[in-house]
Amino acid sequence: MPDFARLRAKRLFLLDLDGTLYLDERLFDGAADFLRAIRSRGGTYRFLTNNSSRGAESYVEKLRRLGVEAETSDFLTSVDALIAHLHAQGMAEKLLYVCGTQSMKRQLTQAGLRLTDDRDAAVDALVMGFDTELTFQKLEDACILLNRGADYLATNPDWVCPTWYGFVPDCGSVCEMLFRATGRRPYVIGKPRPDMARLAMAHGGFSAEETVLLGDRLYTDIACDGAMKGTNLALYRQLAKEVPGVAITASGGISSEKELLELEEMGTAAAILGKSLYTGALDLGRCVALVQK
Secondary structure, three states, X not given: OOHHHHHHOOOEEEEOOEOOOEEOOEEOOOHHHHHHHHHHOOOEEEEEEOOOOXXXXXXXXXXXXXXXXXXXXXXXXXXXXXXXXXXXXXXXXXXXXXXXXXXXXXXXXXXXXXXXXXXXXXXXXXXXXXXXXXXXXXXXXXXXXXXXXXXXXXXXXOOEEEEOOEEEEOHHHHHHHHHHHHOOOOEEOOXXXXXXXXXXXXXXXXXXXXXXXXXXXXXXXXXXXXXOOOOOHHHHHHHHHHOOOOOOEEEOOOOOHHHHHHHHHOOXXXXXXXXXXXXXXXXXXXXXXXXXX
């Protein structure tokens, strides 16, 4: 089956939120039309977010404010994935110290989990989330607990969270700070681990072949990128034919200057280079000079 036909055959669309559907209070152009198109052709979408600082109800309010109809059942957060993980690993009765927002703590308490703010209690595990209410006291408590040998989990590996003015430190940055202080790294629950996608597929009864995930970050949403096995030139050629005038960004597997030239010749607007730059397979300066000739 041609690749473009495979894309049309997808029934479940798993969509990131921050930086993919909107940025702060601005819905990206075409986002609402895209969501309506999915449902008009009999498809289903669910919103998957690593942001543990707020619950589904808050996201519903935000999307409705932006003109997108949504229900709480449309969302799956890294906190949902964390709860599922704790139950699956037999940790549902463990005492947790949570570095997270009050919203995150409410979600965990409502799920029947045991929480404490007392570092001197018999804490079994430290849970780190995207804590927009973070204090130095929490950081100190976290270091003490990690040095005592408490289990260590984190909701997501994101270094930063996008805002209208740039970025702010996210859970991954705080975990890196704790690593420098304690030498401990967490077991990370959210994307790019497949747990959230599997939960969404299980809830709707969809297979992996029927599912596609869309996001904005190579190291979380698009973690399958970076195989460096060559990009899908045939798909981009067909996209250019079927949706002329649309600015297409090529992402995934680009490994050679030859591929960049072919993408430029077919009118591709941009290309994302990830692992090929990190490993030195491609040189950024040469690539820029190549396409600017």
